Amino acid sequence: MSTTIHICNENEASPNKEKQNKHFALFNVWYLISKHHEQDAKRVIHSIKVGTALVLVSLLYLLDPLFEQVGENAMWAIMTVVVVYDFYAGATLSKGLLRGIGTILGGGLGCFTAILADKFGKTGNTIVVGNSVFIFGAVATYYRMIPSIKKRYDYGVMIFILTFNLVAVSGLRADKILELARERLTNIGMGFSVCIITSLLIFPMWASDELHHSTSSNFTKLASCIEECMEAYFNVSEKEGRKSINTSSCKAVLHSKSSDESLANFSRWEPWHGNFGFCYPWEKYLQIGEKLRELASIILSLQACIESPLQPSRTLQEPIKETCKNVGLSLGVTLRELGESIMKMRRGNEKVLVLPEVQSTKLELTILSSSELQAFETVEALAVANFMFLLMEIVDKVKVLAKEVEELGEVADFQYK
Numbered sequence: 192m193s194t195t196i197h198i199c200n201e202n203e204a205s206p207n208k209e210k211q212n213k214h215f216a217l218f219n220v221w222y223l224i225s226k227h228h229e230q231d232a233k234r235v236i237h238s239i240k241v242g243t244a245l246v247l248v249s250l251l252y253l254l255d256p257l258f259e260q261v262g263e264n265a266m267w268a269i270m271t272v273v274v275v276y277d278f279y280a281g282a283t284l285s286k287g288l289l290r291g292i293g294t295i296l297g298g299g300l301g302c303f304t305a306i307l308a309d310k311f312g313k314t315g316n317t318i319v320v321g322n323s324v325f326i327f328g329a330v331a332t333y334y335r336m337i338p339s340i341k342k343r344y345d346y347g348v349m350i351f352i353l354t355f356n357l358v359a360v361s362g363l364r365a366d367k368i369l370e371l372a373r374e375r376l377t378n379i380g381m382g383f384s385v386c387i388i389t390s391l392l393i394f395p396m397w398a399s400d401e402l403h404h405s406t407s408s409n410f411t412k413l414a415s416c417i418e419e420c421m422e423a424y425f426n427v428s429e430k431e432g433r434k435s436i437n438t439s440s441c442k443a444v445l446h447s448k449s450s451d452e453s454l455a456n457f458s459r460w461e462p463w464h465g466n467f468g469f470c471y472p473w474e475k476y477l478q479i480g481e482k483l484r485e486l487a488s489i490i491l492s493l494q495a496c497i498e499s500p501l502q503p504s505r506t507l508q509e510p511i512k513e514t515c516k517n518v519g520l521s522l523g524v525t526l527r528e529l530g531e532s533i534m535k536m537r538r539g540n541e542k543v544l545v546l547p548e549v550q551s552t553k554l555e556l557t558i559l560s561s562s563e564l565q566a567f568e569t570v571e572a573l574a575v576a577n578f579m580f581l582l583m584e585i586v587d588k589v590k591v592l593a594k595e596v597e598e599l600g601e602v603a604d605f606q607y608k
Contacts, residue, residue, distance in 0.1 A: 271382030279398035281457030287383040293350030301358025398457035410530025412440035414523040421519030445487040538600040
């Protein structure tokens with residue numbers, strides 16, 4: 192019943208959708224401008240935080256009472272701040288913890304190796320240390336290349352290898368090694384503490400917030416690209432020709448995989464803040480991001496089809512013009528509703544509102560392609576058929592995205608509107 196109503200009232204709803212589309216376009220422009228200034232402000236804040244952390248940790252050198260306590264090993268605290276401090280709080284926390292764990296494990300095994308080698312005399316010492324460095328270095332490097340470990344724990348494994356080799360081959364006596372390890376670990380802890388205090392307490396930059404907002408905004412970017420494609424395909428000026436399609440935002444979505452994976456990894460390390468808890472389903476964001484990239488690739492194919500030298504005449508375009516433009520508007524509104532659902536963490540009833548609309552859109556395209564294009568058997572008709580096929584692929588992908596967003600709402604416990 193809902194499908195029939197949608198088909199009958201599509202032309203009546205079209206002016207409202209066009210008006211809504213203009214509002215969304217203005218909002219998108221304003222959002223991009225504000226986003227640019229927001230990123231600049233965040234960079235300035237991060238720079239100030241790093242400078243503050245370096246000043247605080249340098250006091251270990253500058254103040255004589257503190258320098259007498261820590262000595263030359265204060266350099267390790269400064270090095271920790273320089274190496275560990277990152278833009279996002281989760282990245283800083285993960286690097287600091289991995290550095291601490293890698294230092295403890297590498298230093299502990301290095302001390303054990305040095306103590307054991309010391310009992311075998313000078314020649315035996317060289318053999319034991321050499322074999323230990325080879326075995327632990329090779330095994331750690333092998334595990335470092337495993338994708339799941341490299342993605343999350345690569346920095347910690349690298350610090351383990353570095354610390355183990357420094358301690359094992361230092362040639363110091365066992366008691367001096369233990370004392371040196373204690374002092375350096377203490378200074379690393381001081382540097383890490385300064386990083387955590389300034390990163391988490393002074394205007395924290397959350398990777399989880401960035402991933403949440405970027406995923407939501409990607410829906411709006413793709414919605415705008417679809418609408419531009421429909422506008423360029425059917426509104427061709429005799430003087431100016433076909434309008435150009437700006438696909439930069441679509442390409443940005445297509446190349447967002449590494450950024451999304453990094454943000455999701457950092458988000459897992461972040462403490463509970465706002466609406467994001469310790470077990471928040473960041474994997475679902477990566478799955479949605481993958482579907483968005485698939486949709487972006489289809490949109491780019493649609494753009495290539497539209498800008499191809501072989502284009503159908505207006506006679507062929509006219510029967511499909513109204514329906515396809517309405518489909519484009521419908522897809523744009525649907526994608527924006529899904530993005531808004533993620534942004535506001537509100538569950539609209541996708542099964543009732545979004546999916547029937549997508550289903551009816553697919554039905555319209557199927558009926559149109561089977562009825563209108565059968566009358567033509569030319570090369571131009573093939574170009575129209577290709578356009579229709581890609582548009583139906585986009586409809587199918589939006590349907591999948593609607594289900595993914597619905598599942599995210601269930602797992603993340605989004606509130607109903």
